[in-house]
Amino acid sequence: MPELPEVETVRAGLERLLPDRVVSGVVAYESPKSFPNAQSDVNKFLIGASVESIDRRGKALILRLNSNYVLFIHLKMTGQLVFVGSERFGAGHPNGSLIGKLPDKSTRVSIAFKDGSILYFNDQRKFGWMKLLPKELLEKEPFMRSIGPEPLEDGFTDKEFIARVRKRKGTTIKAAILDQSVLAGIGNIYADEGLWGAQIYPARRVYEVTDQELKKLHSELIYVLKLSIEKGGSTNRNYVNAEGKKGSYMDFARVFRREKLPCPRCGTTIEKIRVAGRGTHFCPRCQKLG
C-alpha cells in the first residue's frame, strides 16, 4: 500500500505517539512470516524498551529503541501500524474508538505499552514484516544496501536524478522510477502521477526520453510527493495512518485510478494499460511517445 508519502505520514504519527512509552508485552500472531525474531530476543531487547526516534528510508521505517536495537519495518502492500490509546483514557484518546475492534484477523503483531496503549501491525496480505535488529546490523540489511537516495532530501539534484535514471537505459521510464535503487520511495501511484505531470508516456524507453523531460519529471515527482504528504497520503484501498485515518491525495490525483474519466489537462479519456507489470494510467493525448 504505502509509498513514500504514506510511510512518511505514518512515521510522523508514530513520532508523536510512541516516545516515552515502555513496551510491556508483544504478541506475534504470524511468526516467523511477519515477525521472525525469537521470543528470547523479543524479551531481551524489545520488552522494557522504549522508542527514542523514528526514521524513514524509502518505504521502510526504522524505530530506534533505547536498547541498542531497532525495529525495522516494511509495510509492503497492505501493512498498517495503528496505535490505540488506553481505554483508561476513554474514547477521546487516539483511536479510542478502535478499542475492542483490534486485534482482528489481519493483526500480525501487537506491541503493548505499560500505560495500556497498544501498537498494532495489521497486514491483510502478509507481505510486510517487522524485525528486531542490533542497530549496527541495520546498514547491512539488503534493503538498506540497495536503496537509492531520498528524493526530498536537499542535496538530490536534477543532475543526479538524470544520471541515476539513465543507468536503466534499456527499460521503460516507469520501470526506472519504480526501481528503489534509482531513487527511494516512488511506487505505482506517484510514478503515474509524475509521468502525467511531465507529459511522458510511461512505456517509453529511458534512452528515448530527453534530459529536459527528465528534469521536468524530477520536479513533478517532488511536487506530487510533497502534495501527498500534505494531504496525509493516498487511500486507494486500505491505507490508514497511525491514528487510523485515511489520506486524501486520491481526491487530487490526475490519472491514478481515473481510467475512463477525462484528463484534467486536455479532456481526453484516460486509459489504463500494463507497464512494468503494473496497472498504468495515462492520458493518450498529452503523454506522447516522443
Place this chain on the structure above:
DNA sequence: CACTTGACCTGTCCGC
C-alpha cells in the same frame, strides 16, 4: 549482465 516475469498472500470486484 540487464531486464522481465512469477511468486508471495488475502480480499474484492466483475463477468458469466
Place this chain on the structure above:
DNA sequence: TGCGGACAGGTCAAGT
C-alpha cells in the same frame, strides 16, 4: 448467489 479469474499501494527470486 455462486464461481472463476483478474487485479490490488511492493519486493524478491528465478527465468530469458
